[in-house]
Amino acid sequence: MALPRTIVIAGAGIGGLTAALALAERGFRIVVLEKAERLEEVGAGLQLSPNASRVLVELGLADRLKLRAVVPEAVSIMSARAGGELLRMPLGEAASARAGAPYWVVHRADLQSALAGAVADHPDIDLKLGATFEDVAPHAKGLTVVHRSGTIRRSDLASALIGADGIWSTVRQHLFPEVQPRFAGLIAWRGTLDATQLPKDFTARRVQLWMGANAHLVAYPIAGGRQLNVVAVLPGTWNRPGWSTPGDPFELMEAFAAPRWPATARMMLATVDSWRKWALFGVPDGCPWSRGPVALLGDAVHAMLPFAAQGAGMAIEDAAVLAGHLSLEGAEDAGSVAAALKQYGEARQARVRKVQRTARQQGRIYHLGGAFALARDLVIRALGPERMLARQDWIYGWRP
Numbered sequence: 519m520a521l522p523r524t525i526v527i528a529g530a531g532i533g534g535l536t537a538a539l540a541l542a543e544r545g546f547r548i549v550v551l552e553k554a555e556r557l558e559e560v561g562a563g564l565q566l567s568p569n570a571s572r573v574l575v576e577l578g579l580a581d582r583l584k585l586r587a588v589v590p591e592a593v594s595i596m597s598a599r600a601g602g603e604l605l606r607m608p609l610g611e612a613a614s615a616r617a618g619a620p621y622w623v624v625h626r627a628d629l630q631s632a633l634a635g636a637v638a639d640h641p642d643i644d645l646k647l648g649a650t651f652e653d654v655a656p657h658a659k660g661l662t663v664v665h666r667s668g669t670i671r672r673s674d675l676a677s678a679l680i681g682a683d684g685i686w687s688t689v690r691q692h693l694f695p696e697v698q699p700r701f702a703g704l705i706a707w708r709g710t711l712d713a714t715q716l717p718k719d720f721t722a723r724r725v726q727l728w729m730g731a732n733a734h735l736v737a738y739p740i741a742g743g744r745q746l747n748v749v750a751v752l753p754g755t756w757n758r759p760g761w762s763t764p765g766d767p768f769e770l771m772e773a774f775a776a777p778r779w780p781a782t783a784r785m786m787l788a789t790v791d792s793w794r795k796w797a798l799f800g801v802p803d804g805c806p807w808s809r810g811p812v813a814l815l816g817d818a819v820h821a822m823l824p825f826a827a828q829g830a831g832m833a834i835e836d837a838a839v840l841a842g843h844l845s846l847e848g849a850e851d852a853g854s855v856a857a858a859l860k861q862y863g864e865a866r867q868a869r870v871r872k873v874q875r876t877a878r879q880q881g882r883i884y885h886l887g888g889a890f891a892l893a894r895d896l897v898i899r900a901l902g903p904e905r906m907l908a909r910q911d912w913i914y915g916w917r918p
Contacts (some may be wrong), residue, residue: 521677523547526663528651528689529764532626533833534682534814535633538643540841548643549674551665553650553683557634562708563740563747564626565725568617569916573838574621580630587622588739589614591723595898595906598730599891601780604898609725617914623725625740625747629830639716644659651688654812656852661811667884678855680813681838684835685799687818693809694723698798702823704800705754706880707765709790710745716789720782721746728783729894731887733773737786746870748790749824750774751881756797765793769824798823803871807863811855815840822874825881828913832870839865870898872915 523546527534530552538548565705566574586893591610613621637643653664664673681689687698704745713721721739728735733741736749744912752773767790774787801821806812843862844855886894897908 519916521660521852521855522675524549524674524676525678525680526551526661526674527679527680527682528579529683529687529816529818530554530634530637530645530647531634531682531684531816531833532629532830534629535637535679536573536577536834537682537815537837537840538637539633539640539645540573540837541844542640542642543577544845546642546843546844547876549663549676550643550645551651551663552636552647557630557647558627560885561782562626562710562749563623563738564602564629564830565738565827566622566624566629567827567831567910568613568619568621568914569830570834571622572619573615573774573834573918575672576838577636577672579632579636580634583622583624583629586628586632586742587620587624588743589620590725590738591622591679593727596726596728596760596783597891597895598779598783599887600895603711604895605903605906607903610723612907613768613914614655614839616911620864621748623738623740625745627832628741638866651681651683652686653690655693656810660852661701675741677811677852678844678859681812682815683818683850684819685801685821687814688806689812690801690814690818693812693814694806697802697805699801702798703753703755704753704755704771704798704823706796706824707750707752707770707793710740711748711786711789711791713739713744716746716786720786727842727884727886728779729886729891729892730779730783732885735774735783735787750787751798751824751884754795754797761797761799763795765795767793774789775853793857800874806861808856811852812858813840813859813862820870820874822870823877823881825884826873826877826913828873828877831913832873835869835916835918836862836866842918853881858881869916871874 609621615888617911655662655727725738815836843858856895
């Protein structure tokens with residue numbers, strides 16, 4: 519008996535919505551379950567390097583994003599120890615020409631809105647808001663996926679279930695309860711500000727990366743350049759429910775006090791009116807990617823530290839590779855679906871682990887102090903812009 523052509527995706531974040539579009543293009547009917555009653559901003563800005571933007575462009579999202587995404591001209595690598603810029607690595611046309619796709623910085627809500635708009639326009643995708651995944655039961659006819667909307671329980675018959683429901687994934691908990699997120703000992707402070715609140719030099723179309731002893735700072739334009747997204751990362755402890763809470767600006771300014779941090783960096787921080795603190799968690803390396811006709815995607819299987827700016831990018835890549843391994847012709851029985859999902863995980867593991875390791879290593883480099891910071895700064899200056907950009911080719915040049 520042929521399996522149903524329906525695939526259920528738990529989670530309507532960036533990875534889940536991208537997977538819905540990519541799988542629908544392969545001829546599947548998609549049901550997306552999202553526990554939130556409406557899609558709202560979570561977090562603030564994110565960077566989409568060419569490996570990720572390429573997938574979005576191929577899915578037809580360029581027109582939806584071009585008015586909101588910003589193409590930064592460069593990454594300015596700054597040193598608190600040196601008091602300013604060490605090197606300016608070209609992005610913009612240089613990165614696009616080199617990788618064959620644009621480098622974008624965008625507000626997370628704008629990207630999610632673009633994806634949701636494309637999903638709403640697709641006749642074969644059904645996005646169910648306020649629908650919480652509860653259980654999945656395999657049987658001869660495929661899978662029964664049970665979900666709840668308020669007090670009402672419903673089910674869908676499907677050939678596969680994809681858990682794209684984030685780091686606290688219910689699908690992963692169902693499959694692999696022994697895999698638990700781990701706190702990294704770091705806190706990310708996130709905020710935005712109006713670009714008009716700072717001198718023009720501060721809001722140029724570039725990504726600023728400030729490195730300092732035991733802390734670093736990233737800032738870049740979003741919302742078509744009208745806002746600046748600011749992220750500061752510090753060591754910290756976390757002993758409260760959840761993983762996000764309002765942050766006290768006085769606490770942050772004390773951590774970035776002079777003379778350890780120059781006035782230019784402190785001015786950006788002081789201009790942000792409202793901060794949220796996010797505890798940085800990761801999913802341990804080696805989490806299984808699938809079991810039978812159920813697979814994981816994005817943060818559910820490989821949540822990582824943000825120091826390679828690839829969290830969203832890896833989820834988008836996952837979606838493209840998943841769609842490439844599943845097809846209507848190859849989803850005729852449970853064995854072929856399970857095999858395709860296993861191959862998807864095997865195809866992604868080595869690259870994702872390398873990105874995870876790179877993110878951890880870069881986080882340590884950003885936070886060096888004393889003589890180690892001096893050595894780091896000298897190496898960065900010696901490498902120069904072109905060689906620094908070339909070191910990103912293995913990430914940016916990826917194609918599904």
